[in-house]
Amino acid sequence: MSEKRKPSGFLLKQRAFLKLYLITLTEQERLYGLKLLDVLREEFQPFGYRPNHSEVYKALHDLIEEGILEQVKKKKEGMKYQEVVYYRFTEEGYKKAQLYKRQLKTELDRCEALIRKAIKDNFS
Amino acid sequence: MSEKRKPSGFLLKQRAFLKLYLITLTEQERLYGLKLLDVLREEFQPFGYRPNHSEVYKALHDLIEEGILEQVKKKKEGMKYQEVVYYRFTEEGYKKAQLYKRQLKTELDRCEALIRKAIKDNFS
DNA sequence: GTATGAACAGCTTGTTCATGG
DNA sequence: CCATGAACAAGCTGTTCATAC
Numbered sequence: 001m002s003e004k005r006k007p008s009g010f011l012l013k014q015r016a017f018l019k020l021y022l023i024t025l026t027e028q029e030r031l032y033g034l035k036l037l038d039v040l041r042e043e044f045q046p047f048g049y050r051p052n053h054s055e056v057y058k059a060l061h062d063l064i065e066e067g068i069l070e071q072v073k074k075k076k077e078g079m080k081y082q083e084v085v086y087y088r089f090t091e092e093g094y095k096k097a098q099l100y101k102r103q104l105k106t107e108l109d110r111c112e113a114l115i116r117k118a119i120k121d122n123f124s
Numbered sequence: 125m126s127e128k129r130k131p132s133g134f135l136l137k138q139r140a141f142l143k144l145y146l147i148t149l150t151e152q153e154r155l156y157g158l159k160l161l162d163v164l165r166e167e168f169q170p171f172g173y174r175p176n177h178s179e180v181y182k183a184l185h186d187l188i189e190e191g192i193l194e195q196v197k198k199k200k201e202g203m204k205y206q207e208v209v210y211y212r213f214t215e216e217g218y219k220k221a222q223l224y225k226r227q228l229k230t231e232l233d234r235c236e237a238l239i240r241k242a243i244k245d246n247f248s
Numbered sequence: 249g250t251a252t253g254a255a256c257a258g259c260t261t262g263t264t265c266a267t268g269g
Numbered sequence: 270c271c272a273t274g275a276a277c278a279a280g281c282t283g284t285t286c287a288t289a290c
Binding site: 005032083085 | 271273274282
């Protein structure tokens with residue numbers, strides 16, 4: 001009775017989108033959860049997109065389960081006691097991350113094409 | 125306890141996307157449910173998107189509830205008995221539809237910008 | 249088999265709660 | 270207050286069932 005469902009292939013999901021950004025941000029700079037959320041919200045604010053904290057944490061946890069990232073618990077800079085969770089690539093993780101990014105590039109190109117088609121088909 | 129949830133403003137939903145196409149197709153040519161589905165599937169097939177029949181019906185029903193479209197039950201061309209449901213704009217519907225399309229144009233532009241930003245941010 | 253529609257079930261995601269510093 | 274995480278619940282969407290021709 002419980003079958004797995006095949007997605008119709010509409011636009012990509014928020015979770016995948018966030019995972020892509022989290023990989024790229026990890027390549028650039030080591031940050032922790034809520035700080036990543038801040039950065040993302042600021043980046044997307046002009047685009048009317050405001051992710052919530054749970055989605056970011058779940059995306060990070062997904063990347064851990066896939067063996068791409070691992071946690072590093074550290075004291076927050078300047079704080080004596082506040083411990084926060086930073087992320088870095090695992091041994092195998094960077095290679096896996098590059099593969100994931102290549103897949104997402106294809107997916108983003110597809111979505112862009114779909115949206116451009118809709119603009120063309122409905123507004124020309 | 126049951127609050128309405130505020131969307132985070134990620135990409136537009138499939139339902140809205142289909143409603144836009146159904147309005148435009150109704151402007152161009154009068155068709156019925158499953159035929160509209162055929163047309164849409166053929167259009168999107170190169171883009172890996174294959175909507176299912178329920179989503180198309182639900183989108184049509186939404187447009188009826190919003191007072192944009194109405195049903196016209198007719199015999200299928202060449203068929204004596206097979207009755208199918210065609211759609212046309214209501215009296216007020218065409219004006220409402222143009223408003224909806226203007227809103228969707230803004231939304232599609234926003235989504236395109238978001239995707240282009242993601243490509244730029246993650247693949248440059 | 250084609251067509252329409254509703255009911256159901258699974259997936260996605262936003263809100264709330266719990267714990268700790 | 271900030272930070273992390275899990276539990277919960279609402280919303281979206283794919284599959285199945287029912288009805289009719």
